[in-house]
Amino acid sequence: MEGVRLTIALIIAVVLQWTLRNIAEPFAYIDFPLIIVVFAALQRNAIRAIIFGTLAGVAVDALSGGLLGANGFTKTLIAFLVSEIARRVYLDNLLLRIPVIAGACLFDDLVYYGLHRLFGQPPLGDVLVTMAYSLIGTTIAGTFIYFMLQNFAADRVRPKKRDIFASRRLTRRRNPIRLNK
Amino acid sequence: MIALLLVNFILMAFDAREITSGQRVVRAWTQTAADFVQSPVTSITASISNYFTSISNLRSAQDENGQLKQRVQEQEVELKQKEELASENQRLRSLLDLKEQSKYKVLTARIIGRDPSVWFDSSIVNRGSLDGVALNMPVVTDGGLVGRVTAVSPLTAQIDLVTRDKSGVGAVIGQIGESNALGVVSGTSKKDLLEMKYVPGAVDVQVGQTVFTTGQDGIFPAGLKIGEIVSVATGSATTPHQIQIRPAARLNSMQEVGILLYEPPQRTEFEQKLPNAVKPK
Numbered sequence: 001m002e003g004v005r006l007t008i009a010l011i012i013a014v015v016l017q018w019t020l021r022n023i024a025e026p027f028a029y030i031d032f033p034l035i036i037v038v039f040a041a042l043q044r045n046a047i048r049a050i051i052f053g054t055l056a057g058v059a060v061d062a063l064s065g066g067l068l069g070a071n072g073f074t075k076t077l078i079a080f081l082v083s084e085i086a087r088r089v090y091l092d093n094l095l096l097r098i099p100v101i102a103g104a105c106l107f108d109d110l111v112y113y114g115l116h117r118l119f120g121q122p123p124l125g126d127v128l129v130t131m132a133y134s135l136i137g138t139t140i141a142g143t144f145i146y147f148m149l150q151n152f153a154a155d156r157v158r159p160k161k162r163d164i165f166a167s168r169r170l171t172r173r174r175n176p177i178r179l180n181k
Numbered sequence: 182m183i184a185l186l187l188v189n190f191i192l193m194a195f196d197a198r199e200i201t202s203g204q205r206v207v208r209a210w211t212q213t214a215a216d217f218v219q220s221p222v223t224s225i226t227a228s229i230s231n232y233f234t235s236i237s238n239l240r241s242a243q244d245e246n247g248q249l250k251q252r253v254q255e256q257e258v259e260l261k262q263k264e265e266l267a268s269e270n271q272r273l274r275s276l277l278d279l280k281e282q283s284k285y286k287v288l289t290a291r292i293i294g295r296d297p298s299v300w301f302d303s304s305i306v307n308r309g310s311l312d313g314v315a316l317n318m319p320v321v322t323d324g325g326l327v328g329r330v331t332a333v334s335p336l337t338a339q340i341d342l343v344t345r346d347k348s349g350v351g352a353v354i355g356q357i358g359e360s361n362a363l364g365v366v367s368g369t370s371k372k373d374l375l376e377m378k379y380v381p382g383a384v385d386v387q388v389g390q391t392v393f394t395t396g397q398d399g400i401f402p403a404g405l406k407i408g409e410i411v412s413v414a415t416g417s418a419t420t421p422h423q424i425q426i427r428p429a430a431r432l433n434s435m436q437e438v439g440i441l442l443y444e445p446p447q448r449t450e451f452e453q454k455l456p457n458a459v460k461p462k
Contacts (some may be wrong), residue, residue, distance in 0.1 A: 021297065022295055023226050024228070028299040037195075054185045058192070059215075061298075063219075066301050067193045067196045068208050072185075077186065080182050116220050120198040123301060123448075125299075125372055137405060
């Protein structure tokens with residue numbers, strides 16, 4: 001069920017990325033697919049996150065003036081790295097996830113820019129300014145989206161009866177064989 | 182993961198090779214698929230934003246109304262003068278036995294998507310190869326040159342703006358035939374400025390002069406307005422001027438563009454044999 005929800009969230013994120021720049025230019029600085037890919041990676045399911053990263057990246061690249069596969073490459077790499085970090089470090093708190101999305105955004109921009117330089121297709125605009133705006137936009141939007149996903153979309157596990165009531169102290173059964181000793 | 186990274190890397194290498202010429206097959210078909218989502222969403226969002234814009238515009242409408250009435254009266258006088266000039270022009274043309282011929286058709290297209298990546302500034306329009314759009318066709322607005330078509334799918338086409346760093350347009354300052362200030366206009370690191378290179382330092386160049394295409398680049402026809410000079414770092418007899426141009430077309434607020442169904446003249450046999458010439462497929 002969680003996989004279905006994340007897939008729907010990813011599709012919505014890609015559609016938002018395709019369309020929101022038509023409404024207002026500043027929306028371009030928010031990387032919606034990256035936010036969802038990092039969230040998927042934080043669920044410690046590396047394979048799902050990596051596949052999400054590739055699909056979302058290629059979908060964004062298809063309508064972009066940049067190289068096809070550049071976003072796919074960076075998001076796949078980020079999905080792997082974040083899921084590996086999430087396996088080793090406790091990152092289930094929203095506050096701890098803010099630096100993760102910020103770091104992922106910076107890394108994504110750096111690798112994306114580097115790949116385009118490598119293939120002789122330098123992007124437009126001032127690199128540092130674009131990265132700074134992108135970092136601010138994606139981190140703020142990511143924090144809100146993670147808050148919403150955690151509170152409204154996460155699987156709510158119904159507490160078991162034994163967790164609700166205080167556990168009765170059980171006396172230890174003595175081993176009748178050992179009683180002789 | 183390594184397999185997926187490799188796939189993406191191969192896609193990039195393939196795309197980088199095909200970016201200057203040839204059909205970008207994967208991109209074209211992905212754009213076609215995306216068009217089914219993007220077109221309706223764009224229509225809905227555009228109508229909503231237009232509704233709110235029209236409400237805000239009503240506030241200033243009354244003041245504008247008075248000014249416009251005055252301008253209409255002035256323009257009526259101008260119009261009568263121009264009608265007289267047009268009829269005179271018509272008579273002279275008929276005397277010279279010249280026929281008015283349109284060199285190329287203009288196909289109106291609506292922008293249905295902007296570049297989803299912040300690093301680039303291409304646009305997607307709702308006309309594709311089924312409407313007769315082909316690679317490298319020039320794109321214009323009533324203001325001036327916008328860019329060229331860089332990828333075509335059956336229903337959509339991708340446009341790269343003139344401000345893109347890699348683009349280069351053969352240009353002249355002032356009218357062709359009257360000026361020898363020839364050069365190449367290309368994008369800069371700033372999104373709203375163009376740079377004109379290779380204009381000889383000995384030629385007189387002034388801020389405010391208009392720059393037009395020459396038609397010598399084999400992509401754009403001659404006489405399209407590119408923009409206006411905003412700054413000149415004067416060169417010398419041996420060094421060229423450094424000229425910055427503001428594009429004539431309002432690239433950030435375009436809603437509709439015109440695609441010129443223009444095919445550049447065939448290159449001569451000699452030009453096609455040159456080592457860096459693009460070989461026909």
